[in-house]
Amino acid sequence: MAIDSDYVKQMASQLANYEVQASLAKASRNQSAYKAQLDAVNKLDSALKSFSSAVRGLKGTTSSVLVNKATFSKEGMASATLGPKATSGSYQFFVEQLASTHQVALQGLQTDDIDTQGELTISQNGLSFKVDLSTVDSDGDGKNSLEELAAAINGHADNKGVKASLLRANGQVSLVLGAEKSGAANAIGLSLAGTDGASNVFENAVANRLELSAARDARVRVGGESGMLLTNSSNTFDSLIDGVSLTFNQTHKPGDQPLQVDIGRDQTGTKTQVQKFLDAFNTLMSTFDTLTASGGENSGNRGVLAGDSSVRAIEGALNQLVRKAFGGNSLANFGIGADRSGKLTIDAARFEKAVAADPQALDQLFRDKDGLLESVDKSLSVYTSSANGLMKNRKDSLNQGLKRVDEQFDSIQKQYDNYYNRYLKQYTSMMQIMDSMSQTSSLFSTSGGMFA
Numbered sequence: 001m002a003i004d005s006d007y008v009k010q011m012a013s014q015l016a017n018y019e020v021q022a023s024l025a026k027a028s029r030n031q032s033a034y035k036a037q038l039d040a041v042n043k044l045d046s047a048l049k050s051f052s053s054a055v056r057g058l059k060g061t062t063s064s065v066l067v068n069k070a071t072f073s074k075e076g077m078a079s080a081t082l083g084p085k086a087t088s089g090s091y092q093f094f095v096e097q098l099a100s101t102h103q104v105a106l107q108g109l110q111t112d113d114i115d116t117q118g119e120l121t122i123s124q125n126g127l128s129f130k131v132d133l134s135t136v137d138s139d140g141d142g143k144n145s146l147e148e149l150a151a152a153i154n155g156h157a158d159n160k161g162v163k164a165s166l167l168r169a170n171g172q173v174s175l176v177l178g179a180e181k182s183g184a185a186n187a188i189g190l191s192l193a194g195t196d197g198a199s200n201v202f203e204n205a206v207a208n209r210l211e212l213s214a215a216r217d218a219r220v221r222v223g224g225e226s227g228m229l230l231t232n233s234s235n236t237f238d239s240l241i242d243g244v245s246l247t248f249n250q251t252h253k254p255g256d257q258p259l260q261v262d263i264g265r266d267q268t269g270t271k272t273q274v275q276k277f278l279d280a281f282n283t284l285m286s287t288f289d290t291l292t293a294s295g296g297e298n299s300g301n302r303g304v305l306a307g308d309s310s311v312r313a314i315e316g317a318l319n320q321l322v323r324k325a326f327g328g329n330s331l332a333n334f335g336i337g338a339d340r341s342g343k344l345t346i347d348a349a350r351f352e353k354a355v356a357a358d359p360q361a362l363d364q365l366f367r368d369k370d371g372l373l374e375s376v377d378k379s380l381s382v383y384t385s386s387a388n389g390l391m392k393n394r395k396d397s398l399n400q401g402l403k404r405v406d407e408q409f410d411s412i413q414k415q416y417d418n419y420y421n422r423y424l425k426q427y428t429s430m431m432q433i434m435d436s437m438s439q440t441s442s443l444f445s446t447s448g449g450m451f452a
Contacts, residue, residue: 078247086243163177318379321375335349
């Protein structure tokens with residue numbers, strides 16, 4: 001009887017699997033549990049960070065809960081940037097002149113026309129810097145090209161506000177010098193000294209430079225065409241009205257009606273800002289509900305983090321904060337409360353009435369030091385910190401658990417291999433013995449036997 005090696009291997013594998021099946025099942029259960037918890041914690045961490053991002057967006061310097069708006073009697077003439085403390089009122093402006101940047105062109109120059117000795121002095125706003133013409137030649141051909149001169153001006157260490165560029169038109173190239181900031185004080189001055197006198201073309205170009213754009217301040221009158229004159233180097237007048245910056249885009253003609261600007265509260269925009277907080281909070285609460293759902297005894301809807309103490313702690317802390325008073329006011333004073341499911345809702349009529357009565361109280365409730373947003377942010381940071389937050393520590397612990405399970409799988413594989421090799425050896429030996437016995441038995445079953 002020949003040894004059936006496939007049968008031997010099959011039996012060795014079955015017996016080896018039987019030996020490790022209990023350990024393998026336990027390790028698999030642990031792996032599934034760790035993976036499910038890690039997935040749930042990742043979802044929770046993401047939800048907490050999304051809520052934290054929304055909170056920090058509202059408490060940042062470029063955002064506010066209170067929203068103001070500016071209404072213009074004529075669109076396109078001006079724009080406004082308003083802060084939460086913008087002073088309400090109506091104002092009239094007559095724009096006589098817009099601010100502009102100084103720009104001059106040096107015309108009719110060829111490479112051979114630019115001196116290789118002397119200094120070009122460029123002045124602006126009480127400051128000046130000197131370009132040494134003997135250092136302009138960067139390619140070593142003994143000539144100063146317009147490109148090299150422009151590069152020397154732009155790269156000068158003391159150049160704080162002049163940009164040099166080349167303008168090509170009608171087969172000619174001009175060197176254009178432009179101020180980087182508008183206003184009369186930023187006018188560009190040019191002078192030459194110590195040139196070699198080989199050509200007066202460069203000197204003439206500097207002396208007879210063409211002004212492309214004048215350096216002007218903005219001139220705006222408050223109250224109409226004959227009102228109080230305001231000047232500014234820029235077309236943007238910062239804090240022209242308390243909490244309001246205005247940028248003027250167009251000028252008036254004599255006799256035109258002035259631009260009327262009405263500053264007031266944007267109730268819809270303010271409600272939208274508050275709704276951002278409510279939506280972010282409610283989204284987080286929905287995540288809590290999903291991950292911690294208790295489900296029935298035989299329900300498959302039980303959340304992975306059901307009964308988790310850390311989730312209950314942050315959920316309880318946040319629910320307490322949104323019900324707490326800050327500076328004498330709470331969300332409830334502005335018509336904001338929780339519904340039966342624990343989600344925050346807003347009563348629009350009560351909200352608008354409360355904001356109209358005391359708008360600053362709303363901003364203080366949310367944005368004051370130790371107010372709602374800062375308190376929520378501090379509570380969240382305990383969980384979301386990338387350095388030592390509880391969510392990070394929790395994920396690290398679960399990943400360590402998965403690592404240990406992987407090590408257990410490696411150990412089980414080694415145990416399986418040992419069992420398999422032992423049973424393979426035993427079955428092979430047994431099959432060899434059976435084969436030998438079969439051969440011996442056949443000797444006695446032949447015709448007549450040995451002693452026939």
